[in-house]
Amino acid sequence: MKENSIPWWMRIKVHFLLFGIAMSILPLFFLGYLGFTSVRQNLQMDIYEQNFDQVSVLAREIQDAIATIENSLTFTKTTTVHALTGSDEASRQLILETLLQKEPSLKELKVYDANFRSIAQINRQASAPPNSSTNAPEPILSSERLSPISDLYFSQEGQPEIRLTVAIQDPMDGKFLGHLQGTIELTTMINRYFNFHLDEGKYVFLVDRSGTLIGQTDSDLHFHEEDLRQAPAVQSFMAGELFSTGSEYKNYAGVNVIGAFTSMDTPNWGVFIEQPAHEANKPIFELALRLIMIAVLIMVLVMIISISFGLKVVHPIENLESQVRRIIQTGDLESHIPIESWDEIGRLVKSFNQLLNSLDQKNENLKNEKELLTTVVDGVGAGMVLLDSERKILWWNTKFAQWFGQQFAHLPCEQVIAGQGTEDILLENGRTISVFLHEERRHFRQMYYELSPDNPENAAYLLLLDDVTQEVEMEARMIETDKMAAIGLLASGVAHEINNPLAVVAAYSEDLLERLDEEDSGPSQEEIKLGFDTVLEQIVRCKQITDGLLGFARKRDSGSDLIDLGIASAQTLGLLEHKAKQKHLHIQFHSENSLFVLGNENEWQQVVLNLVTNALDASSEGKAIDVRGYREGNTIQFIIQDYGEGIPQDHLKKALDPFFTTKSPGQGTGLGLYVSYGIIVKMHGEMALESTEGQGTKVKISLPFHEAGEQSS
Numbered sequence: 001m002k003e004n005s006i007p008w009w010m011r012i013k014v015h016f017l018l019f020g021i022a023m024s025i026l027p028l029f030f031l032g033y034l035g036f037t038s039v040r041q042n043l044q045m046d047i048y049e050q051n052f053d054q055v056s057v058l059a060r061e062i063q064d065a066i067a068t069i070e071n072s073l074t075f076t077k078t079t080t081v082h083a084l085t086g087s088d089e090a091s092r093q094l095i096l097e098t099l100l101q102k103e104p105s106l107k108e109l110k111v112y113d114a115n116f117r118s119i120a121q122i123n124r125q126a127s128a129p130p131n132s133s134t135n136a137p138e139p140i141l142s143s144e145r146l147s148p149i150s151d152l153y154f155s156q157e158g159q160p161e162i163r164l165t166v167a168i169q170d171p172m173d174g175k176f177l178g179h180l181q182g183t184i185e186l187t188t189m190i191n192r193y194f195n196f197h198l199d200e201g202k203y204v205f206l207v208d209r210s211g212t213l214i215g216q217t218d219s220d221l222h223f224h225e226e227d228l229r230q231a232p233a234v235q236s237f238m239a240g241e242l243f244s245t246g247s248e249y250k251n252y253a254g255v256n257v258i259g260a261f262t263s264m265d266t267p268n269w270g271v272f273i274e275q276p277a278h279e280a281n282k283p284i285f286e287l288a289l290r291l292i293m294i295a296v297l298i299m300v301l302v303m304i305i306s307i308s309f310g311l312k313v314v315h316p317i318e319n320l321e322s323q324v325r326r327i328i329q330t331g332d333l334e335s336h337i338p339i340e341s342w343d344e345i346g347r348l349v350k351s352f353n354q355l356l357n358s359l360d361q362k363n364e365n366l367k368n369e370k371e372l373l374t375t376v377v378d379g380v381g382a383g384m385v386l387l388d389s390e391r392k393i394l395w396w397n398t399k400f401a402q403w404f405g406q407q408f409a410h411l412p413c414e415q416v417i418a419g420q421g422t423e424d425i426l427l428e429n430g431r432t433i434s435v436f437l438h439e440e441r442r443h444f445r446q447m448y449y450e451l452s453p454d455n456p457e458n459a460a461y462l463l464l465l466d467d468v469t470q471e472v473e474m475e476a477r478m479i480e481t482d483k484m485a486a487i488g489l490l491a492s493g494v495a496h497e498i499n500n501p502l503a504v505v506a507a508y509s510e511d512l513l514e515r516l517d518e519e520d521s522g523p524s525q526e527e528i529k530l531g532f533d534t535v536l537e538q539i540v541r542c543k544q545i546t547d548g549l550l551g552f553a554r555k556r557d558s559g560s561d562l563i564d565l566g567i568a569s570a571q572t573l574g575l576l577e578h579k580a581k582q583k584h585l586h587i588q589f590h591s592e593n594s595l596f597v598l599g600n601e602n603e604w605q606q607v608v609l610n611l612v613t614n615a616l617d618a619s620s621e622g623k624a625i626d627v628r629g630y631r632e633g634n635t636i637q638f639i640i641q642d643y644g645e646g647i648p649q650d651h652l653k654k655a656l657d658p659f660f661t662t663k664s665p666g667q668g669t670g671l672g673l674y675v676s677y678g679i680i681v682k683m684h685g686e687m688a689l690e691s692t693e694g695q696g697t698k699v700k701i702s703l704p705f706h707e708a709g710e711q712s713s
Contacts, residue, residue, distance in 0.1 A: 011314075020306030025299055032291050040284050044258075047280050048246025051202075051260040051273045056243075058204065059271040061193045063264045066149070066164070066184070069103050073166045073180050084111060085168055085177040089120070096122040099182075105189035107161065111168075112179040119178070149267050152186075152208050160186040160214045162267065190215035201279035208269050211238050220253075227252035233259045237270040248277055316345040320352070333360035383444075383465035386451075387413055394459050403437055403465075413463065432468060432682075443469045562706060563601045565629050565638060566591035572605040573627065576612055584621040587612070591629035595636050596706045599683040607676040611640045611699050614673070618644035618697065636703045643696040647689070 075081050083091040096109045100122065111120040150163040165181040194204055194217050205216035211229040213221060221228060228234060232249040243262040251257045256277040263270045323337040336353045339346050383400030385393055391413050404416050417435060432445050444465040451459050573589055580587050608627075615625045619642045626641045673689075680687040685703035 017303065017306045017310055020302050020309070021299060023302075025295070025302075028295055028298060032295060036284075036288060036291060039287055043281075043284050043287075044246075047258060047275075048260060051258065051275065052243070052245045052262065055204070055260055055262050055271045055273045058193055059262050059264050062190065062206070062269075062271070063266065065105065065189055065193070066266065069105060069182065069184060070164055070166060072099060072103055073164065073182055075168065075171075075180075081168055081170060081177060084180065085113060085119070092120050093122065096120065100124055103182075105184050105186075105192075106182045107185040108183040110181040112181065114176055114178050116179070152212060152214065152267075155185075162186065186214055199275060199279070200282075202273060202275040204271065204273050206269055206271050207234060207237070208267070209238060214269060224252040231259070233261050233272060233274075234270075237261055237263065237272075313345075316340055316349075320345070320349055324352075327356070333363060382467075385413065385463040385465070386459040387461040387463055388458060389460040391461070400465065403442075403467075417465075441469075442467060561599070561601060562596055563599055563604060565595040565597060565604065565636060565703075566593065568601050568604050569608050569627065569629065569638075572608040573612065575609070576616065579613075579616055580625075583616060583619070585616060585619055586624045587627060588624055589627045591627075592631055595629050595631060595638075597636060597683060597685075597703045598706050599679075599703075603679045603682075607679050607701075608640075610673070610676045615640055615642035615644070615697070618642055618646070620644060631705055634705050636705050638701040638703065639698060641696065641698040646693040646695055646697055647691040648693050 075084065080095060084095055086092070092111065096111070099109055100106055106124070108121070108123045110118055113119050148165050150165075152160055152162055155161055162184050163181055164184055165179055167176060168178045168180055169176055190206060194215065198204070198217065203216065203218035203221075205218070205221055205228070206214040207228075208214060211225075211234055213225045213228060216222075229238070231251060233244055233247065236244060241263075244260055246258060246260045248256060248258050251259075251274055257274040258277055258280045259272060259274040261270050261272040319340065320337060327333065327335060333356050336356065337349050339349050339353075383403055384397040385400055386395040388394055393411055393413055393416060417433070432443055435442050435444065445468045447464045447466070449462045449464075451462055453460070569591065570589065573587055576587065612625065612627065619625060623643050625643075626639070629636065629638045631637075677687050680701055680703070683703055685701060687702075688700045689697065690700065691697040
């Protein structure tokens with residue numbers, strides 16, 4: 001696929017075409033469907049009504065024909081009645097022949113006297129012998145049945161017939177004279193009424209209540225009379241229903257037909273009409289075909305209009321697209337797209353040209369800002385590094401390159417910096433790391449920031465390294481200065497502590513020398529040994545005092561170690577015993593075991609020395625100083641509390657400022673609290689002062705507990 005091509009199904013001209021087709025076909029489809037459904041229902045109703053009307057007419061005509069024959073057999077004139085039942089055979093024969101000529105459906109006539117004896121008979125076929133035309137039993141005649149119709153029967157020729165019997169009565173006095181019986185040939189009568197025009201495929205048939213076929217227009221029905229009885233319409237008639245206006249079912253041949261029927265009163269027969277469904281629905285199919293042809297024509301017309309309209313609308317858009325792609329490829333934001341029309345698309349092109357002008361201006365501004373930002377980033381004193389999610393270097397500024405080199409793309413940050421404390425360099429903000437650069441130790445404070453994942457460099461972190469070497473060295477010098485000042489304050493007490501054991505050493509030495517000079521009785525060997533043991537003990541005591549002072553004064557590495565606060569604090573408090581005794585003060589020290597923290601033991605001792613010295617200076621004779629250390633969850637609480645004069649509130653806010661002191665000149669430097677606070681922060685802890693003037697001061701230190709020391713112990 002070309003770079004500037006898109007799939008055909010995404011082109012706007014195709015969308016125009018599909019939209020036009022859909023908007024024309026869907027409404028047409030729904031309207032056509034609704035119209036077709038309505039017309040189809042109306043046509044079906046018309047077919048049902050037409051079929052039912054036809055069978056209703058046939059039923060009435062057949063019923064009227066039988067009633068007409070019955071009326072023809074009923075005589076009302078006295079002379080005719082007496083001639084029919086009298087002894088004149090010629091008159092009776094003339095009357096019967098006249099009746100046969102009048103009613104073509106009559107096949108045979110018989111006359112019975114009052115005693116129900118046959119007295120005359122005439123047949124339409126003169127050569128036929130009496131009673132040769134039928135296998136039907138003679139009807140039972142009685143005075144209660146004046147005009148009975150016999151059951152259906154079939155002649156020897158297989159033609160359906162019925163007998164119609166009427167009473168012969170004297171019209172003057174109503175005297176019963178006999179009966180006249182006529183045999184009706186149903187085929188002749190029915191064919192006379194069935195010979196009317198039927199639609200294509202229609203056929204009519206007549207059955208009685210038992211389902212026996214009487215007459216039909218389809219000769220095949222004779223061979224499927226049993227199947228005919230299984231038709232739903234015939235079943236309904238045999239079940240006693242009087243009529244059906246129309247229904248669809250399968251006929252005797254398994255073909256779907258639309259059928260209707262109605263019943264007759266006298267005789268109790270049913271007239272049926274059936275038509276194949278496909279023939280009956282021909283008008284519906286023709287209507288559907290016309291609708292489809294109209295829909296296709298409309299669809300073709302709409303497609304032509306849609307394509308023409310789509311091409312007219314899409315051409316300016318495609319031209320705009322090609323011009324935009326040209327601008328994207330060349331990056332020429334100063335060029336303009338020609339306006340071809342002043343419609344909505346023309347206004348769009350005009351707006352796009354205005355957008356190009358705005359983008360060009362913003363692009364120039366961005367270039368200037370980028371140059372300024374590059375100048376700032378390169379000129380700032382901090383090193384900047386972009387890291388990915390695996391903490392590998394993606395980008396660095398000039399200052400970082402000056403410190404660590406030029407080529408370290410995609411290298412781990414810890415590997416490039418490779419200094420003390422660089423493990424897990426993104427562990428926390430504000431951490432200070434020490435690195436040897438160009439055979440010189442440098443100190444950096446690192447700050448990192450998480451970046452949003454949608455930046456163009458796919459960077460996860462921004463790491464800033466600030467060179468704090470001078471600050472760290474200054475802080476170290478201040479700590480050392482404060483320590484030297486503390487050592488100076490301890491010097492007099494330590495000297496006094498050393499004088500006591502030296503006095504004992506001098507006394508024992510003089511005594512032994514004097515006794516050794518005596519000639520009479522010198523010291524025994526046991527006395528000499530006891531004297532030297534005492535001297536040795538005092539010398540060891542002096543050494544312990546000087547070792548403690550030298551250990552505190554010795555300059556140590558500034559790194560962090562695992563220290564036990566209780567042990568380190570006890571060693572420091574031993575250096576202050578003489579000063580406490582001089583002021584008649586008592587230091588109460590209570591500490592739990594295994595209070596492990598990460599830090600510099602020498603610096604922690606300096607914190608304890610500064611804080612307890614301040615407490616001693618602030619306390620009056622006879623008071624006590626409480627020093628406690630205990631664990632509280634994951635933190636260690638170290639509290640130094642005195643009951644001295646306290647700190648005024650206006651001085652409490654300045655207590656942590658460097659060189660602030662309320663002591664007389666020569667008694668303090670004002671760096672004790674400031675240095676102590678800096679050491680506590682360096683150990684990732686917190687220090688708080690609580691003081692009430694006249695009641696004393698409490699210094700509360702919180703440090704994170706380190707579980708590794710407890711496990712190693």
